[in-house]
Amino acid sequence: MRLIPALSLLSAIAATAVSAASLPETRASTRTSTYTLVSASSTATAKACSGNTASTRSEWCQYDINTDYTTVIPETNVTREYYFNLEKVTVSPDGRSRMALAINGSVPGPTIEANWGDWVVVHLTNSLPDDVKNGTSIHFHGIRQLHTNQNDGVVSITQCPTAPNNTITYKWRAMQYGTTWYHSHIGLQAWEGLFGGIVIQGPASANYDEDKGVIILNDWDINTVDELFETAQLDGPPTLDSGLINGTNVFGSDGYVNQTGTRFNTSFTEGTSYRLRLVNAACDTHFKFMIDNHTMTVIANDLVPITPYKTNVLNIAMGQRYDVIVTADQASVAKNFWLRAIPQSACSENLSPQNIKGIVYYGDSPSTPSTSEFSYTDSCDDEDMSDLTPIVTESVSTPYYNKSEPVSLGKNGGSLYRWKLNSTSMHVDWTDPTLLEAYRGHHTWKNSSGVIELPHKNEWVYIVIETTLSVPHPIHLHGHDFYVMAQGSGTYDGEVTSLASPPKRDTAMLPSDGHLVIAFKTDNPGAWLMHCHIGWHTEEGFAIQFVERYNEIKALINYDDLKDNCASWDTYEASSSVAEEDSGV
Numbered sequence: 001m002r003l004i005p006a007l008s009l010l011s012a013i014a015a016t017a018v019s020a021a022s023l024p025e026t027r028a029s030t031r032t033s034t035y036t037l038v039s040a041s042s043t044a045t046a047k048a049c050s051g052n053t054a055s056t057r058s059e060w061c062q063y064d065i066n067t068d069y070t071t072v073i074p075e076t077n078v079t080r081e082y083y084f085n086l087e088k089v090t091v092s093p094d095g096r097s098r099m100a101l102a103i104n105g106s107v108p109g110p111t112i113e114a115n116w117g118d119w120v121v122v123h124l125t126n127s128l129p130d131d132v133k134n135g136t137s138i139h140f141h142g143i144r145q146l147h148t149n150q151n152d153g154v155v156s157i158t159q160c161p162t163a164p165n166n167t168i169t170y171k172w173r174a175m176q177y178g179t180t181w182y183h184s185h186i187g188l189q190a191w192e193g194l195f196g197g198i199v200i201q202g203p204a205s206a207n208y209d210e211d212k213g214v215i216i217l218n219d220w221d222i223n224t225v226d227e228l229f230e231t232a233q234l235d236g237p238p239t240l241d242s243g244l245i246n247g248t249n250v251f252g253s254d255g256y257v258n259q260t261g262t263r264f265n266t267s268f269t270e271g272t273s274y275r276l277r278l279v280n281a282a283c284d285t286h287f288k289f290m291i292d293n294h295t296m297t298v299i300a301n302d303l304v305p306i307t308p309y310k311t312n313v314l315n316i317a318m319g320q321r322y323d324v325i326v327t328a329d330q331a332s333v334a335k336n337f338w339l340r341a342i343p344q345s346a347c348s349e350n351l352s353p354q355n356i357k358g359i360v361y362y363g364d365s366p367s368t369p370s371t372s373e374f375s376y377t378d379s380c381d382d383e384d385m386s387d388l389t390p391i392v393t394e395s396v397s398t399p400y401y402n403k404s405e406p407v408s409l410g411k412n413g414g415s416l417y418r419w420k421l422n423s424t425s426m427h428v429d430w431t432d433p434t435l436l437e438a439y440r441g442h443h444t445w446k447n448s449s450g451v452i453e454l455p456h457k458n459e460w461v462y463i464v465i466e467t468t469l470s471v472p473h474p475i476h477l478h479g480h481d482f483y484v485m486a487q488g489s490g491t492y493d494g495e496v497t498s499l500a501s502p503p504k505r506d507t508a509m510l511p512s513d514g515h516l517v518i519a520f521k522t523d524n525p526g527a528w529l530m531h532c533h534i535g536w537h538t539e540e541g542f543a544i545q546f547v548e549r550y551n552e553i554k555a556l557i558n559y560d561d562l563k564d565n566c567a568s569w570d571t572y573e574a575s576s577s578v579a580e581e582d583s584g585v
Helices: 225-235 434-439 535-539 550-556 559-574
Strands: 008-010 079-091 098-103 109-115 119-126 139-141 167-173 178-183 195-201 210-220 242-245 265-268 273-280 287-291 296-301 304-311 314-316 321-327 336-343 357-362 407-411 417-421 451-454 460-466 473-477 482-489 507-510 514-521 526-532 543-548
Touching: 079 109, 098 109, 109 119, 178 210, 178 273, 178 321, 195 210, 195 273, 225 535, 242 336, 273 314, 314 321, 434 526, 434 543, 434 550, 434 559, 473 514, 482 507, 507 514, 526 535, 526 550, 543 550
Parallel strands: 008 460, 079 119, 109 195, 210 273, 265 357, 451 543
Antiparallel strands: 079 098, 119 167, 139 178, 178 195, 210 242, 273 321, 287 314, 287 336, 296 304, 296 321, 336 357, 407 417, 460 514, 473 507, 473 526, 482 514, 526 543
8 A cells, every 4th residue: 555655754863570469559769879770668569450370461350461551541549659869879880980870879760660550650859969960850761641741751842851959740640551661851861870660560462470570771881971972973973882781780701800890690490481571771772682592472562562472582772672571491401591682783883792791590599601692683673563463453544644854964063963854953942841832822833843733633643754874763752652654675665564453662763774654643632752762863953743732732731830840940040050052852
């Protein structure tokens, strides 16, 4: 079937077990200045959801894996409340000390846990010292935020930065289930350490015995990303020197006398099947993930349950998540196996491409494995579209939206790289977020704000993104899951893979010298960002925002909260030398 392109963007563009039956009704995280993996304490226990056992993971109370979670939400009458304190700390995740930003003293921050249908409340206090001179926010990546756009946590779009010595409260409903993460959405703060996992328990498309919880993969460097950003703007992406698995790794080769740090490890028991919740939280690294000798069964991409399929090697782009099941059936082969997160040089360089590893061990304690990796081709691809079949399907209609918006790469007057939309790089104002403009009835947008208005209700929008350069990009949309209608090399030819049950997710790869076509329905009023999830590229302006159903937005805004948030930032900004030097998001 041929479709008219709607929007053409031309771009150079140790695991903690989590029990579904025993989650805290309220969970307050302790504050500490020391580096820890997770620092949290629970104060109550939620009632187990009936039916969800090791042999019946597809069931969830009176619902199951086939329940349409886009229209059905369990009424749990549970609110889970978290208290996050943002601090500047010194960490040594790979044995080398450097400054980082941490939530409750932890990098990654505490995992947010909830059941499908719960409400989640997060209180974020900005305790950054004066020398950091920055506001903050938290974005809950992939969370739909239906009618709660103000809680999306994107500075310049849904809020002003939260000023030092101030607290902001976010509240949202867990309408989806699965694995995701949260991170700051101002500057490069996320990759200074302000990120953590989110686990929303619900049914699963395959059975397993034990949930190992979130495994977060990210790149790392002895220098901060803010220090490296100048290089990114002047010369292109810098080469990071390391990577972490759940906040830990070594630096230096095994056996090297000066090796520092500690590897991530997790234990397996022969015959037991484990659920691993994988998150790529990297700034600029596409990983191939594997556990030597073990086969993975993939049961979800992003927050979408899928028909299970098996693989030995898994592609995980920046911002993406995959839930996999691994059966411990290799004890006769060895007692220790490498768990690998291998950076793909086709996307970006890393100085330790074969050393971002953890250990899976059978027995009482880990030791250095001697196992070999599965063969793979260095590439920055998504998993094959044919493998990513959603359990809950929806037929996608032809689009109502038809417009072309070319994007290009160039340098500004200061010879700094900037991504450009319609000859303008996104640059939005911390002090004047889109929601504040909408509340005041302003309906004229600066070209640099990158606004595309979508006024109609429940209509399909198609986005056609194309690049002629050899740089792939992970494209992330806020406020929606989208359907991947086409993805491949070369110019888009108007053909879509299927309208019946295409892959569904919130982050997908635009291939190098290729195209990506996504579709979503205008079913969520608000201001929603779409951007490349490479940290450097977002800050260099590669973003647009959809103002969806403008006439309905004002009624959804808590003006007092928004006004107070911005007034506090205005006061801080007037008394400090903080300067907005990037895209503003």
